[in-house]
Each structure stands twice: as C-alpha cells, then as structure tokens.
Amino acid sequence: xxxxxxxxxxxxxxxxxxxxxxxxxxxxxxxxxxxxxxxxxxxxxxxxxxxxxxxxxxxxxxxxxxxxxxxxxxxxxxxxxxxxxxxxxxxxxxxxxxxxxxxxxxxxxxxxxxxxxxxxxxxxxxxxxxxxxxxxxxxxxxxxxxxxxxxxxxxxxxxxxxxxxxxxxxxxxxxxxxxxxxxxxxxxxxxxxxxxxxxxxxxxxxxxxxxxxxxxxxxxxxxxxxxxxxxxxxxxxxxxxxxxxxxxxxxxxxxxxxxxxxxxxxxxxxxxxxxxxxxxxxxxxxxxxxxxxxxxxxxxxxxxxxxx
Amino acid sequence: xxxxxxxxxxxxxxxxxxxxxxxxxxxxxxxxxxxxxxxxxxxxxxxxxxxxxxxxxxxxxxxxxxxxxxxxxxxxxxxxxxxxxxxxxxxxxxxxxxxxxxxxxxxxxxxxxxxxxxxxxxxxxxxxxxxxxxxxxxxxxxxxxxxxxxxxxxxxxxxxxxxxxxxxxxxxxxxxxxxxxxxxxxxxxxxxxxxxxxxxxxxxxxxxxxxxxxxxxxxxxxxxxxxxxxxxxxxxxxxxxxxxxxxxxxxxxxxxxxxxxxxxxxxxxxxxxxxxxxxxxxxxxxxxxxxxxxxxxxxxxxxxxxxxxxxxxxxxxxxxxxxxxxxxxxxxxxxxxxxxxxxxxxxxxxxxxxxxxxxxxxxxxxxxxxxxxxxxxxxxxxxxxxxxxxxxxxxxxxxxxxxxxxxxxxxxxxxxxxxxxxxxxxxxxxxxxxxxxxxxxxxxxxxxxxxxxxxxxxxxxxxxxxxxxxxxxxxxxxxxxxxxxxxxxxxxxxxxxxxxxxxxxxxxxxxxxxxxxxxxxxxxxxxxxxxxxxxxxxxxxxxxxxxxxxxxxxxxxxxxxxxxxxxxxxxxxxxxxxxxxxxxxxxxxxxxxxxxxxxxxxxxxxxxxxxxxxxxxxx
Numbered sequence: 001x002x003x004x005x006x007x008x009x010x011x012x013x014x015x016x017x018x019x020x021x022x023x024x025x026x027x028x029x030x031x032x033x034x035x036x037x038x039x040x041x042x043x044x045x046x047x048x049x050x051x052x053x054x055x056x057x058x059x060x061x062x063x064x065x066x067x068x069x070x071x072x073x074x075x076x077x078x079x080x081x082x083x084x085x086x087x088x089x090x091x092x093x094x095x096x097x098x099x100x101x102x103x104x105x106x107x108x109x110x111x112x113x114x115x116x117x118x119x120x121x122x123x124x125x126x127x128x129x130x131x132x133x134x135x136x137x138x139x140x141x142x143x144x145x146x147x148x149x150x151x152x153x154x155x156x157x158x159x160x161x162x163x164x165x166x167x168x169x170x171x172x173x174x175x176x177x178x179x180x181x182x183x184x185x186x187x188x189x190x191x192x193x194x195x196x197x198x199x200x201x202x203x204x205x206x207x208x209x210x211x212x213x214x215x216x217x218x219x220x221x222x223x224x225x226x227x228x229x230x231x232x233x234x235x236x237x238x239x240x241x242x243x244x245x246x247x248x249x250x251x252x253x254x255x256x257x258x259x260x261x262x263x264x265x266x267x268x269x270x271x272x273x274x275x276x277x278x279x280x281x282x283x284x285x286x287x288x289x290x291x292x293x294x295x296x297x298x299x300x301x302x303x304x305x306x307x308x
Numbered sequence: 309x310x311x312x313x314x315x316x317x318x319x320x321x322x323x324x325x326x327x328x329x330x331x332x333x334x335x336x337x338x339x340x341x342x343x344x345x346x347x348x349x350x351x352x353x354x355x356x357x358x359x360x361x362x363x364x365x366x367x368x369x370x371x372x373x374x375x376x377x378x379x380x381x382x383x384x385x386x387x388x389x390x391x392x393x394x395x396x397x398x399x400x401x402x403x404x405x406x407x408x409x410x411x412x413x414x415x416x417x418x419x420x421x422x423x424x425x426x427x428x429x430x431x432x433x434x435x436x437x438x439x440x441x442x443x444x445x446x447x448x449x450x451x452x453x454x455x456x457x458x459x460x461x462x463x464x465x466x467x468x469x470x471x472x473x474x475x476x477x478x479x480x481x482x483x484x485x486x487x488x489x490x491x492x493x494x495x496x497x498x499x500x501x502x503x504x505x506x507x508x509x510x511x512x513x514x515x516x517x518x519x520x521x522x523x524x525x526x527x528x529x530x531x532x533x534x535x536x537x538x539x540x541x542x543x544x545x546x547x548x549x550x551x552x553x554x555x556x557x558x559x560x561x562x563x564x565x566x567x568x569x570x571x572x573x574x575x576x577x578x579x580x581x582x583x584x585x586x587x588x589x590x591x592x593x594x595x596x597x598x599x600x601x602x603x604x605x606x607x608x609x610x611x612x613x614x615x616x617x618x619x620x621x622x623x624x625x626x627x628x629x630x631x632x633x634x635x636x637x638x639x640x641x642x643x644x645x646x647x648x649x650x651x652x653x654x655x656x657x658x659x660x661x662x663x664x665x666x667x668x669x670x671x672x673x674x675x676x677x678x679x680x681x682x683x684x685x686x687x688x689x690x691x692x693x694x695x696x697x698x699x700x701x702x703x704x705x706x707x708x709x710x711x712x713x714x715x716x717x718x719x720x721x722x723x724x725x726x727x728x729x730x731x732x733x734x735x736x737x738x739x740x741x742x743x744x745x746x747x748x749x750x751x752x753x754x755x756x757x758x759x760x761x762x763x764x765x766x767x768x769x770x771x772x773x774x775x776x777x778x779x780x781x782x783x784x785x786x787x788x789x790x791x792x793x794x795x796x797x798x799x800x801x802x803x804x805x806x807x808x809x810x811x812x813x814x815x816x817x818x819x820x821x822x823x824x825x826x827x828x829x830x831x832x833x834x835x836x837x838x839x840x841x842x843x844x845x846x847x848x849x850x851x852x853x854x855x856x857x858x859x860x861x862x863x864x865x866x867x868x869x870x871x872x873x874x875x876x877x878x879x880x881x882x883x884x885x886x887x888x889x890x891x892x893x894x895x896x897x898x899x900x901x902x903x904x905x906x907x908x909x910x911x912x913x914x915x916x917x918x919x920x921x922x923x924x925x926x927x
Contacts (some may be wrong), residue, residue: 026626070731070737093781096910185710188710199808225835232841232846236844236845243848252865264884272888278895281898285885
C-alpha cells in the first residue's frame with residue numbers, strides 16, 4: 001500500500017512536470033520566437049527568457065534563429081556594361097528582422113523557403129548591378145579602377161529594399177567569386193599558351209643570337225691568328241730564301257750545268273705523278289729503237305760549256 | 309469478469325493505435341528519429357492486441373455456447389436433438405478452433421514480417437538520416453512523457469488483471485502497452501539528452517530500437533518454428549499463445565526479470581536466496597534506486613567542468629547571465645538543466661580552412677606537387693590581371709590570366725559570445741569573406757608578381773584584409789596565418805609554363821655550344837698558327853740546308869763534268885729520265901714516215917688501254 005502511494009506521488013510529480021513543460025518555453029539569446037494561437041501568429045518574442053503559453057494544440061511556439069545567416073547564390077553567367085560575359089557569385093549575410101512577418105511570409109518561418117526567396121532577389125540585384133559596370137571595374141592592374149565596394153553597395157541596397165517586406169534584414173552582400181565562362185576560359189588558356197610559346201621562341205632566338213655572336217667572334221679571332229701566322233710564315237720563308245741565296249755563288253762556276261741540274265730535278269719531279277710521255281724515237285734513249293746498232297751522234301741536251 | 313477482460317483488451321488496442329498515430333505525427337513534425345522508430349513497436353503491438361482481443365471474443369462466445377448447451381441439455385434430457393456431431397452442436401468452438409489453426413499462425417507470420425521488415429527498413433532508413441536539431445523539443449518531451457505515464461497506468465492494470473485471472477490472452481496486449489510506456493519514456497529521455505548537448509542520443513536510441521525489433525523478429529521466428537513441431541493434444545489449451553513475446557513481457561515488466569533471477573538463484577544455491585534481506589531490499593528498493601540515479605543525474609548537471617582550451621556560453625532560461633556570459637576553464641556551479649545551460653567551444657584551438665580548392669583526401673597523400681597535375685579535388689581558376697598585357701585606359705578591359713591558388717587560413721576564436729550568438733555559421737561566413745578578399749585582391753595584382761616576388765606581400769595583405777572584414781562583421785576571430793602555398797597557373801597551361809623554363813635552359817645550351825665552339829676554334833686556330841709558323845721555319849731550314857748541300861754537291865759535279873762534259877751530261881739526263889719516268893705512261897712514236905695524224909686521248913680512264921689510240925687518216 002505504501003509502495004503504491006509512493007508510486008502515485010512519483011507518477012503525479014512526473015505528470016505535473018510534463019504538464020508544466022506544455023505551458024512553459026525558453027527562448028535563447030540566439031533565437032526569436034513566434035507564438036501562434038490556433039495557427040495565427042499572435043505574439044512575437046525577440047528577447048531571450050522563460051515564457052508561458054497555452055498548451056498545444058491551442059498555442060504553438062516556433063523558434064527561429066535570429067543570428068546572421070550566410071547565404072550564397074549561384075555562380076551565374078551575366079553580362080557586364082561593356083557586353084562581356086562574366087560568371088559571378090554573390091553571398092549575403094541576413095537575419096530575421098521582423099519575426100511575425102517572417103513567420104507569415106514563409107511556411108512556419110522556414111529558413112529554406114526564405115533563402116529560396118532571397119536567392120531570386122539576390123540574382124536580380126546582382127545582374128542589374130553587374131550590367132551597370134564595365135569589365136574593367138571587376139579586373140584591373142590598377143586598384144583605383146576597381147569598383148567592388150560600389151557594386152556591392154548597389155546590390156545590398158536593391159536586396160534590402162525587396163527583402164525587408166518579407167521580414168528579412170540583409171546586413172551584407174559581397175561578391176565571393178568572379179570567373180569566365182568555359183569557352184572563354186579555353187580561349188584565355190590559348191592566349192596564355194601563346195604567350196608562353198612567344199617567350200619560348202624569344203629565349204631560343206636569344207640563345208641563337210648569342211651563339212652566333214660568340215661563333216663569329218671566335219671565327220674572327222681564328223682568322224686573325226691564322227693571318228698573323230701566315231704573315232710570319234711567309235716572312236720566315238723569305239728569310240730562308242735569302243739565306244739560301246748566299247749559297248748560289250757556287251753555281252756561278254758553271255751556270256749552264258747548274259741550270260741543267262735544276263731542269264733535271266724539275267723533270268724528275270714532274271714525271272713522277274701520272275705523266276704520259278709521248279716521245280719521238282730520236283729522243284735518247286729511244287733512238288736506240290731506230291738504230292740499235294749505232295746510235296746517232298750524241299748531242300748534249302744543252303750547250304756544254306766547260307768552266308773556264 | 310471475462311467481458312471486462314475483453315474490454316480491457318479493446319482498450320489496449322485503441323491505446324496502442326492512438327498513441328502510435330499521434331506519436332508518429334509528433335515525432336515526424338519534431339524530427340525525432342527515435343520517436344518514429346518507436347512507433348513500429350506500436351504497430352506490432354496493435355496487431356498483437358487486436359489478435360488477442362479477437363481470440364478473447366471467440367473464447368467468450370465458446371464459453372457462452374457451452375453454458376447454453378449445458379442449460380438446454382439439462383432442460384431437454386433424453387432428447388435426440390443433441391446427439392449430432394460436435395461441429396453442428398458447437399459452431400463457436402469450431403470457429404475458435406479454425407481461428408487458432410489458421411488465422412493465428414497467419415497473423416503471427418504477419419507479425420514476423422512487420423518486425424523483420426521494420427527492423428531492416430529502420431536500419432536502412434536511419435543510415436540515410438542526418439542528425440538535425442529537434443523542433444518543439446519541449447512539447448515532444450512532454451507528450452511522450454505523458455504517453456509513457458498513461459500507457460504505464462493502463463498497462464499495469466491490464467497486466468495485473470491478466471496475472472490475477474491467469475488470462476493468457478490479455479497478457480500479450482498488456483505487455484506491449486507496458487513496452488510502449490517504456491519506449492515513450494526512453495524517447496522523452498533521448499529528446500532530453502539531445503537538448504542537454506548530446507545531439508546523437510536520439511539517433512543512437514533509434515538504432516537501439518531497430519536492433520530490439522530485429523531481436524523480436526528472431527524470437528517470433530523461433531516461436532513459429534517450434535510451433536510446427538509442437539505435439540498437439542486434443543482439447544488442451546496452451547498456456548502461452550504463439551504471438552506472445554517473452555522478450556516484450558520482460559522488457560514491459562522488469563519485475564518479471566527479478567522473479568526469474570530469484571528462481572535461478574534459488575535453484576543454483578539450493579536455498580531461498582530470494583528470502584535473504586539483501587535480495588528483499590534490492591527488490592523493494594530497485595525503483596527508488598533508479599529514481600535516485602535519475603535525481604543524481606539531474607543534480608550532476610549543476611556542476612560544470614570546462615576543460616583547458618575551452619570556453620562556454622552560459623545561459624539561464626536562454627538569457628545571458630550578467631557577469632557570467634562566458635565561462636572559462638575550471639569548475640562552475642549552476643542551476644540544473646534545463647534552467648541553466650552551457651554551450652561549449654574549443655576557443656584556443658587553431659582552426660583552419662583553405663581558400664581556392666576543394667580538397668581530395670586521396671590526392672593529399674601525394675609527395676610530389678607539380679603544376680602539370682591536379683593535387684586537389686577541384687582547383688578554382690581565379691582571375692588575375694596581367695600588367696604586361698594591359699592596354700591603356702581604365703575603361704578598356706585588360707587581358708586576364710587565370711591562376712590556381714590554395715591559401716590556408718588559420719584562425720582562433722577571440723570572442724566566443726560574438727562567434728556563437730551573432731552568427732548562425734561563423735566558420736562558413738569567415739570562409740566566404742576570406743574567399744572574397746582573395747578574389748578581389750588577385751584581380752588587381754600582377755600575374756607574375758604574385759607568383760614570385762609578391763607572395764609574401766600578398767599573404768600579409770590578405771591577412772590584414774580578412775581580419776578587417778571579420779572585425780567589421782564582429783565575427784570574434786583572430787586571423788593567425790594566411791599562407792600562399794600553391795600559387796601557379798592552372799593545370800591546363802602548366803606544361804606551357806614549364807616549357808618556358810625548358811627554353812631558358814635550351815637557350816643556355818645553345819650559348820654553351822657556341823662558347824665551346826669559340827673556345828675550341830680559337831685554341832685550334834692558335835695551334836694552326838703555330839703550326840704554320842713552324843712549317844715556315846722548317847721550310848726555311850730545309851731551303852737553306854738544301855741549297856747549301858746542293859752547292860756542295862755542285863762543286864763536285866762541276867769537277868766531274870769538267871772531266872767528261874758530254875757523258876756526264878748524258879748520264880745525268882738518262883738517270884733522271886729513268887728514275888723520273890719510271891712510273892709514267894710512255895708512248896713512243898717510232899714510224900716516222902706514217903701518213904696518219906695521231907690523236908691521243910689523254911683523258912683519265914679507270915683502265916687505260918692501247919685501243920684508246922685512234923689513228924685517223926692524214927688529210
């Protein structure tokens with residue numbers, strides 16, 4: 001009996017606790033809440049704390065995250081003011097501005113539905129803003145030409161205007177990425193390749209240029225050296241001739257004989273290599289062919305003159 | 309009493325149906341996985357409860373039929389009216405027998421299917437679920453807690469009645485109602501655990517329920533198999549129906565476990581262990597022990613230990629407490645959950661992400677990183693201006709280059725309150741900001757500069773810019789490091805950039821070749837010059853020596869010539885001719901009176917022949 005009473009007390013306490021939970025709810029500092037009575041939003045709560053409500057299904061509490069949400073659109077192709085295609089991705093930082101309005105605009109305050117709506121607004125604002133500026137405002141070696149801050153401010157202003165009536169407070173809108181369509185990207189690659197090819201050819205040409213310079217300088221040096229050597233060699237030969245000429249006085253004893261020997265030496269030298277000799281039979285010693293028994297009277301090959 | 313039991317049976321069925329349906333609806337709306345999984349037990353329980361209730365009704369009809377027949381038999385003694393077969397006299401009995409023979413096994417097979425398909429289906433379904441925050445968690449907890457109490461109340465009553473009346477047919481439904489109470493209580497506990505900061509508790513409980521359902525299916529299968537081979541005695545009713553689960557009975561009525569354990573201990577030790585004071589105390593106090601444990605658990609939530617490197621946001625009923633907004637490492641006291649709650653974060657931990665790439669765990673193992681092969685899952689081609697190719701004028705679009713970068717950003721939480729309470733996903737926002745700064749920075753820097761000498765400056769500039777943006781949005785972070793680890797042309801053109809380096813080497817190869825040529829040529833020319841001079845010198849020596857020798861020889865020759873000028877001269881001539889013309893081709897024209905003109909072909913021939921001589925008649 002005692003056990004049953006204690007069980008009853010514990011059961012009652014637990015039941016009371018569960019019932020109490022049906023009447024109370026907490027709102028965290030990161031949240032806002034909307035209390036609905038039979039489906040109608042009757043009480044928005046923006047401050048954190050403990051609150052009372054009537055039990056479900058009379059009243060229902062929907063808690064929403066009031067912190068800054070980061071939403072990213074699509075990496076979308078659009079046209080700049082000077083008709084150039086550009087892919088651009090924009091993100092927005094937004095929070096729930098008016099909980100009651102937000103709850104009614106999107107099914108039970110669905111963040112997913114809110115972001116779907118925000119995506120449309122963001123795309124429209126982004127494309128409009130990009131269309132007002134030239135390509136050079138997005139990319140330039142001169143930072144003064146860029147207008148990112150201005151373009152982002154234009155997008156933010158347009159998004160805020162359209163999002164506010166839906167209970168959405170957009171705090172920032174920033175460009176996250178810019179890019180080029182695939183076909184254009186391929187062409188950029190081609191141009192980059194062409195630039196590299198140009199550089200390759202320039203380097204090769206520079207190499208050839210330098211090589212030719214080096215080779216020609218070397219050839220010049222060689223020719224100079226050889227020319228100097230030839231000159232020196234000629235001079236040396238001349239010296240030899242001059243020195244040899246001092247011995248020529250000996251030949252004055254019998255110049256004819258000396259000339260004979262020179263001729264004979266010359267004759268021997270010229271006949272040595274691939275000569276064809278067509279001789280008259282009267283030429284010694286072939287005169288023997290005409291008269292083998294008695295040769296003609298021997299004629300000296302030159303006027304023999306004995307030395308005085 | 310029998311009619312009362314049938315009513316209790318119908319109430320069990322209705323309870324299981326209503327709680328199952330409402331529970332499923334609530335669990336689906338709130339996103340409780342365990343809540344949805346638990347409702348499969350209610351479906352199985354409903355089947356069992358309806359089956360047992362129907363069987364109770366048939367048995368009740370049979371009992372009434374027998375009473376009526378007995379009454380009629382007493383009033384019409386000797387009549388031949390009741391001499392016919394049993395089937396004609398006892399239609400209710402026959403109906404009950406047919407029901408037990410065919411429908412009960414068929415319904416048990418259906419129960420097996422519900423349990424088996426439910427277990428497998430739940431496991432498959434849970435594999436595809438993600439742990440997400442619960443909605444209306446307090447409402448869910450309160451509702452499932454109340455379901456638990458209601459089911460417990462009715463289940464205990466039904467089980468007690470079944471025990472007192474020894475009614476085997478009320479027991480299965482009552483056991484399922486009690487099991488439903490336990491499951492609802494567990495679901496409420498699981499939701500509480502999720503709210504207390506254990507987000508996977510709900511999923512784990514759901515998995516546990518799926519396993520339990522599978523065990524139940526195995527038990528039902530074994531029961532069905534044994535039923536096939538069970539010896540059947542005519543007219544005897546079984547103590548337990550085949551669709552009744554011992555497992556469900558034990559789980560629904562844990563006291564039964566005590567009873568079984570006590571019996572086992574008594575049998576094992578040979579004396580009444582269950583009569584000892586300790587066992588009696590344990591049996592009496594088990595409920596209190598469990599409750600004490602629960603109270604202790606709740607009390608333990610009043611003490612919080614924050615680890616080194618951690619901080620926690622402290623809230624009382626969702627509000628920050630003045631002076632205690634953020635708790636540092638150490639011991640802290642607070643009111644029990646759910647009044648006070650904390651949200652921990654490892655603030656001293658260095659966190660990081662990388663801008664410009666989508667990492668690939670497999671490719672990260674690569675030891676060599678080159679421009680010509682991708683080492684990430686995806687590398688973004690970021691636009692970079694080219695100073696060399698830029699045309700004049702701000703309104704003219706400059707040619708652009710594409711660049712692949714991977715820029716690691718390391719950061720630390722500086723202000724936990726700002727990090728967690730002002731941003732829904734601060735990490736994601738910081739990553740977006742960092743990407744934005746990288747993109748907007750690169751579009752205005754020179755392509756080659758940022759890849760080479762400008763890297764350090766770029767890293768420093770980016771760190772400053774990301775920090776400024778994070779401060780502007782009050783992210784509560786300190787950017788510790790921004791690196792420029794991969795900055796290179798896209799993989800598609802990486803090879804072309806390498807070729808420039810190769811061309812540079814080729815240029816130097818050509819120059820080296822020319823230098824080699826120059827070096828060797830000049831050296832050889834120098835040698836040749838020396839050679840030529842030496843040869844000239846040799847010539848000079850030779851000429852001088854030869855002339856001197858000839859002079860000396862000539863002096864002697866003159867003497868010989870003086871002795872016999874003609875012979876000496878002829879001798880000298882003939883010797884010279886013999887020696888000199890030894891190898892010459894000789895043609896001697898001996899016929900002096902011939903009238904022909906002799907034409908000699910003196911062209912070089914491979915094989916000169918006498919036939920080359922053509923004799924033409926003289927004109």
